[in-house]
Every structure is written in C-alpha cells, then in structure tokens.
Amino acid sequence: MRTNEPDILGFFISQDPADPCVFTTYERFADQGAMDRHNNSDVVARFFGIAQPILDGEVTLMTCREVSAKA
Numbered sequence: 001m002r003t004n005e006p007d008i009l010g011f012f013i014s015q016d017p018a019d020p021c022v023f024t025t026y027e028r029f030a031d032q033g034a035m036d037r038h039n040n041s042d043v044v045a046r047f048f049g050i051a052q053p054i055l056d057g058e059v060t061l062m063t064c065r066e067v068s069a070k071a
Contacts, residue, residue, distance in 0.1 A: 005041075007034030021056065028066070035063075 007030035016022035029035040038044060048059070 004043075005034070005038055007031065008038060028069075 008027065009030055010026070010028035012026040014024045014026070016024070027035075027038070029038065052059075
C-alpha cells in the first residue's frame, strides 16, 4: 500500500465484538485528492466486485473530519 498509494497515511480494520459479521474500516489520507484517487482506483473496484455479492447488507461509507490523532 505504501508503495502504490503513499498518500494513504493509515488503514485499519476493526471487527465488532458484539457482532463478528460487522467490520469497520478506518482510512487516513494525506488530502482529498489522495482519498479520491484511492476510492476511484481499480483496487477498490475489484474489492467491491468480490465483496459485494457475499455481503449481507449495504456498505455504509462515511467521510469524517479527524479531530484527534496519536502519531
């Protein structure tokens, strides 16, 4: 990821302990352009092409403003 998309600053996947079928992905980007390039990339399109048929529900995308971080 750092080689192909160096403007991705962080990528984390969490699993809900109460419902192991629920996952949350946190992605941090250097800027809006980096996020747009990633979200419109072939890699993301391939992921959703594979994942969408096996998901039990819709994917919810939220873009948030980071208010605190620890480096």
